[in-house]
Amino acid sequence: MKINADFSQRVVVRPEDYAWVNSPAAGVDRMMLDRIGDEVARATTIVRFAPNSQFKAHTHGGGEEFLVLEGVFSDESGDFPTGSYVRNPIGTAHTPHIGPEGCTILVKLHQFDKDDTEQKVIDTRAMPFQVGSAPGLTVLPLHSVPGENVALVRWAPGTRFSSHAHWGGEEIFVIEGVFQDEHGRYPAGTWIRSPHLSRHDPWSQEGCLIYVKTGHLQP
16 A cells, blocks of 8 residues: 655645544544555554554554644553653554543654664653744754654744755644645644655744654655
8 A cells, every 4th residue: 555655745634635544443543644555554644543442462563653632542551641752663562542532643653763762752741842943933852863853843923934945854743723834724633744855934823833853754
């Protein structure tokens, strides 16, 4: 299976574009954003867990990174509420189970470098943001290794950033508010993948919070 598998192309998926598909586990649905492979795949996915659902035990052959968008995600290592950012490197394993609230996560699978071995959990709602590189921007760094940087970026209403190129590409998920650039308007729930050396002039009239990953889409 290939979905948005040409990483030289810009892709935008808004909430009105979502097409949920069943997973092998009852009560677990997926919105596939990009994918190369079948059930075991290099994939970026929004996963929606129904209340009291569970997923079978599995090992992360290529690593797992996820951000809890709604509800509480749980496994044998703990409970991860909305805003939790989790990295499980290659070779880790777990058995997810979800409580009565249900849960939705943004998850990336099989995208770890073999030398990226740090396992981490960050409660982003409890962490202080740092002053960003433009007035109105604040940043919470989440992970940084050669060829990959991950952060949450908060845009105050009316913030504008200078036009810039994306060395190694850029991937954005809009968590809150509305993100904008010369190509369009992106409400909460929108996923944007921009290829290596693409360029844009972003702003946010209403303010927003975005997940941003850069540097990982080099040819």
